[in-house]
Amino acid sequence: QVQLVESGGGLVQAGGSLRLSCAASGRTFSSYDMGWFRQAPGKEREFVATIAWNEGRTYYADSVKGRFTISRDNAKNTVYLQMNSLKSDDTGVYYCAASLGVGSPRPESYNYWGQGTQVTVSS
Numbered sequence: 001q002v003q004l005v006e007s008g009g010g011l012v013q014a015g016g017s018l019r020l021s022c023a024a025s026g027r028t029f030s031s032y033d034m035g036w037f038r039q040a041p042g043k044e045r046e047f048v049a050t051i052a053w054n055e056g057r058t059y060y061a062d063s064v065k066g067r068f069t070i071s072r073d074n075a076k077n078t079v080y081l082q083m084n085s086l087k088s089d090d091t092g093v094y095y096c097a098a099s100l101g102v103g104s105p106r107p108e109s110y111n112y113w114g115q116g117t118q119v120t121v122s123s
Contacts, residue, residue, distance in 0.1 A: 022081075036049045
């Protein structure tokens with residue numbers, strides 16, 4: 001069992017930056033692939049980024065490639081999402097998720113989810 005708690009969301013102007021954190025409980029964090037998703041009002045949850053358990057493979061949605069960076073610190077049981085050059089389209093609730101298998105853009109690949117943190121980008 002893994003519990004995930006996101007933090008770092010807030011209100012930022014377009015062009016600004018935010019760094020989201022997701023703290024995980026449990027001793028097996030380092031064995032999970034991790035992902036970030038987001039959901040805007042009235043829209044479905046969408047994939048943002050994923051990182052492999054060994055801090056190796058990363059994969060990004062085209063909409064955030066070159067602006068967002070996913071990373072993790074297994075010693076701290078934490079995964080991060082550095083978001084730069086934010087746009088109003090990036091507004092939404094951001095969720096982190098843990099996968100017992102291989103992380104992918106498909107939400108059903110993930111077994112555990114956090115409660116989310118709100119990111120609002122003002123134009």
